[in-house]
Each structure stands twice: as structure tokens, then as C-alpha cells.
Amino acid sequence: MELAEMGAIPRETVEAVLARWFHHRADRGFSFFPWFADGPCHRTLEAALWWGARRDTASLQRLVSQEESGARAVRNVAVAIDARPVPGFARAALALARGDTSLALSRFLALPDSLCPDAQQLREVRFRLLAATGRDHQAAAVFDGSHDRRVPLMLERARLAERLGDRPTAINYYRFVAQAWLHADPELQPYVAEARAALQRLTGEPAR
Structure with a gap:
């Protein structure tokens, strides 16, 4: 998704793919978009971050509702870790969309890594928000502690x-x-x- 952020993929293309993903989560056709993360929780996080960066609170509110509903539905059901809904991603991105960088950072830092194993996007947003809030040494430590x-x-x-x-x-x-x-x-x-x-x-x- 970072290439889309840098303009190498048209915004309209990204928005169309995310809209399709939101309404058709089980569609296997997303493998044809290598810039879109693979895995349910990773895609949720990427969508949340994309909308958060564009202050698209409407899309994020819908994502929060969808994730909360999904979380309730699987509360007592055995589901693969990376397939479990993660409302926290959307809530943290919603704070970002509303311009509350400090709240967004605190929410992203509070999310356990185990919610979405090997989520490089989570490390990435922590790194960027720490740097954006002047916590440069912590940001450097987050980056240097990863293999990304x-x-x-x-x-x-x-x-x-x-x-x-x-x-x-x-x-x-x-x-x-x-x-x-x-x-x-x-x-x-x-x-x-x-x-x-x-x-x-x-x-x-x-x-x-």
C-alpha cells in the first residue's frame, strides 16, 4: 500500500478495491492486487490506515461497526488469530482521521501485536506517529527493532x-x-x- 501512498497507484484504484473488499470480504480476487495486504486482519489495518490518512471518518465509522459486529459473532467461536475482527484498528485510525494524533498513537501502542501476527503495518504506523509527535528516539527504536x-x-x-x-x-x-x-x-x-x-x-x- 505504500506505493499507493506515494502516488504510484491511482487513488481511484485504491478506493475501488477497498470498497469491493468492504462489501465482499471473502472474495479471492484480491490476490490480483499485490499492493493490498494478504490476510483478513492485515487488510483491515491497511484499509483503516488508508482512510485514516485521508480523514475519511464515514468509511471508518462503517468499518468500526462492521468489525464490532464481526467480533461479537465470533466471540465464542474458534477462528484463526489473523482472521478475527479487530475493531481496535478502526478505532485508532478514526482518532487519526479526526486529527487527534496523540489519541491515535496511544491506541495503536496499546494494541497487542498478537491481534495480527507479523503486522508490519502496525509497526509502521507506530514508527510514523512516534516521529510525528517528536518521540524520535522511540521511533528509531521501533524501526530498528523490526526487519522491515x-x-x-x-x-x-x-x-x-x-x-x-x-x-x-x-x-x-x-x-x-x-x-x-x-x-x-x-x-x-x-x-x-x-x-x-x-x-x-x-x-x-x-x-x-
């Missing part, structure tokens, strides 16, 4: 390292971004240019 090395997050970690005055780490991650996306699509080239400019600023080396 997707390029968009590497760029954000580079920015954070530069802000913290950690020059070697910033250089390392900016260099990774510049190399990984050297031949990326045009929509991503501004990020490559940012990484190159940062490397020139931090190392004195001419931009390549």
Missing part, C-alpha cells in the same frame, strides 16, 4: 536519523534509497532526488 526494510520506510528512517544528528545512519539509508530506486518509475524519482541531495549535503559528494 521497505524503501519508503528506509527514506523516513534516513530523515529521522538526520534530524537526530546520526550522520552515519542517515547516509547509509539515503544511499540505500538512491540505489534501490535508481531506475524506479517517474512517480518515485522525486524521492530518489531527495536522497541524492541529502547525500550531497551530508557527505559533500557531488550528486550522481
Whole structure:
């Protein structure tokens, strides 16, 4: 979903897929959209974060209701962990959509990782909200404690390292971004240019 966030996938496409997913959760056709997470709880979290970032409170209210209803329905039923409804994701994203970053962060931090095993999106939103609220060292610890090395997050970690005055780490991650996306699509080239400019600023080396 991060490529959609960066403009590489049209917003209209994402909205259409999410609308279809909301009404047809069991549809197997979503495997044709590799940018949309696999697994029930992971998709719920991605949808919640997408709508939260766009302040789409109406969609999130519907998602909260749907997840709460689903949670009641399986309360005494054996269901795979990653298939259980997680209303907390939608509630946390709703706080984000309403502009209450502190409440959103507290809710995301309070959610046990066991609710959705290996949910990289949960670590990602914690990292970003910690950085957004000035808790830079905690944000760095969240990132460094994970194995998530997707390029968009590497760029954000580079920015954070530069802000913290950690020059070697910033250089390392900016260099990774510049190399990984050297031949990326045009929509991503501004990020490559940012990484190159940062490397020139931090190392004195001419931009390549």
C-alpha cells in the first residue's frame, strides 16, 4: 500500500478495491492486487490506515461497526488469530482521521501485536506517529527493532536519523534509497532526488 501512498497507484484504484473488499470480504480476487495486504486482519489495518490518512471518518465509522459486529459473532467461536475482527484498528485510525494524533498513537501502542501476527503495518504506523509527535528516539527504536526494510520506510528512517544528528545512519539509508530506486518509475524519482541531495549535503559528494 505504500506505493499507493506515494502516488504510484491511482487513488481511484485504491478506493475501488477497498470498497469491493468492504462489501465482499471473502472474495479471492484480491490476490490480483499485490499492493493490498494478504490476510483478513492485515487488510483491515491497511484499509483503516488508508482512510485514516485521508480523514475519511464515514468509511471508518462503517468499518468500526462492521468489525464490532464481526467480533461479537465470533466471540465464542474458534477462528484463526489473523482472521478475527479487530475493531481496535478502526478505532485508532478514526482518532487519526479526526486529527487527534496523540489519541491515535496511544491506541495503536496499546494494541497487542498478537491481534495480527507479523503486522508490519502496525509497526509502521507506530514508527510514523512516534516521529510525528517528536518521540524520535522511540521511533528509531521501533524501526530498528523490526526487519522491515521497505524503501519508503528506509527514506523516513534516513530523515529521522538526520534530524537526530546520526550522520552515519542517515547516509547509509539515503544511499540505500538512491540505489534501490535508481531506475524506479517517474512517480518515485522525486524521492530518489531527495536522497541524492541529502547525500550531497551530508557527505559533500557531488550528486550522481
